[in-house]
Amino acid sequence: MTPQNSPAPLEPRGPVDSSRIPRYAGPATFARLPRLDEVGTTDIAVVGVPFDTGVSYRPGARFGGNAIREASRLLRPYNPAQDASPFALAQVADAGDIAANPFNIDEAVETIEAAADDLLGTGARMMTLGGDHTIALPLLRSVAKKHGPVALLHFDAHLDTWDTYFGAEYTHGTPFRRAVEEGILDTEALSHVGTRGPLYGKQDLTDDEKMGFGIVTSADVMRRGVDEIADQLRQRVGDRPLYISIDIDVLDPAHAPGTGTPEAGGLTSRELLEIIRGLSSCNLVSADLVEVAPAYDHAEITSVAASHAAYELTTIMSRQIAASRV
Ligand SMILES: N=C(N)NCCCC(=O)O
Ligand SMILES: [Zn+2]
Numbered sequence: 001m002t003p004q005n006s007p008a009p010l011e012p013r014g015p016v017d018s019s020r021i022p023r024y025a026g027p028a029t030f031a032r033l034p035r036l037d038e039v040g041t042t043d044i045a046v047v048g049v050p051f052d053t054g055v056s057y058r059p060g061a062r063f064g065g066n067a068i069r070e071a072s073r074l075l076r077p078y079n080p081a082q083d084a085s086p087f088a089l090a091q092v093a094d095a096g097d098i099a100a101n102p103f104n105i106d107e108a109v110e111t112i113e114a115a116a117d118d119l120l121g122t123g124a125r126m127m128t129l130g131g132d133h134t135i136a137l138p139l140l141r142s143v144a145k146k147h148g149p150v151a152l153l154h155f156d157a158h159l160d161t162w163d164t165y166f167g168a169e170y171t172h173g174t175p176f177r178r179a180v181e182e183g184i185l186d187t188e189a190l191s192h193v194g195t196r197g198p199l200y201g202k203q204d205l206t207d208d209e210k211m212g213f214g215i216v217t218s219a220d221v222m223r224r225g226v227d228e229i230a231d232q233l234r235q236r237v238g239d240r241p242l243y244i245s246i247d248i249d250v251l252d253p254a255h256a257p258g259t260g261t262p263e264a265g266g267l268t269s270r271e272l273l274e275i276i277r278g279l280s281s282c283n284l285v286s287a288d289l290v291e292v293a294p295a296y297d298h299a300e301i302t303s304v305a306a307s308h309a310a311y312e313l314t315t316i317m318s319r320q321i322a323a324s325r326v
């Protein structure tokens with residue numbers, strides 16, 4: 001398959017032209033973008049982390065990244081919601097997968113951090129496709145090496161600030177407690193969004209608050225509406241370097257059945273996309289989208305939603321990269 005765009009030198013190389021090569025043909029990179037090795041360097045690296053050894057319930061998120069890539073074939077180059085052509089404003093490329101050891105969580109966490117160091121070291125921002133939520137910890141470590149402690153907006157049904165599971169410190173329920181302990185988050189600017197569902201005890205909330213997190217529950221989004229919530233989040237984050245971590249289970253199981261720990265009463269995909277768009281002025285330095293487990297999906301409901309959320313995040317980053325050039 002030959003990419004049909006023949007850009008002028010230094011122009012970003014965009015996706016395969018779907019008016020010339022049917023969008024279902026050829027290998028699936030994210031949004032049919034070029035691979036990193038085809039462009040050499042990139043402003044935004046979309047990278048998969050097929051790792052799910054950290055889960056507490058249904059496994060399968062190791063297949064999430066490729067499911068999102070498949071579902072992203074239908075994305076188009078102009079994003080009207082943010083009035084931007086993200087793949088023309090900046091080079092966006094698919095950097096493939098980070099090969100993490102599925103039998104050794106500690107080693108996998110080290111591998112992911114080192115691979116992120118390499119990518120961020122080139123000056124790129126990362127749009128990471130998980131994988132389970134364990135992977136947010138090594139990604140945040142790497143981002144903090146570059147930017148210092150970062151603001152975090154964490155979209156998730158769950159707090160993911162629990163301590164250990166079966167004695168294990170690195171799991172998908174614990175990355176943000178570890179990150180606070182390690183001092184890699186700016187504790188003045190942390191919020192969960194979309195939180196809901198049963199907890200182990202009230203102490204979970206007390207502990208979480210002590211760590212510095214604010215909580216916007218799923219019910220808050222329903223009652224107060226997406227614009228007010230986005231305003232509040234923008235104010236909390238200010239102009240700090242921001243990392244956004246989206247666990248797809250922030251969506252209601254009706255909007256994202258393909259995930260490992262589903263909780264009733266979640267956001268609609270429309271609400272999630274609108275809140276992300278409301279953050280377009282934030283200084284988004286990198287992001288992840290995790291916990292897509294395609295074995296439980298139907299008709300790509302979950303991976304389509306995930307691909308659109310990643311598209312909005314990529315658009316925010318590419319607009320900022322373009323704005324910082326002028
Ligand atoms: N990060 C996700 N998706 N889930 C965390 C759930 C942890 C638990 O089962 O207690
Ligand atoms: Zn979750």
Ligand SMILES: [Zn+2]
Pocket residue numbers: 133156158160172247291
């Ligand atoms: Zn999570």
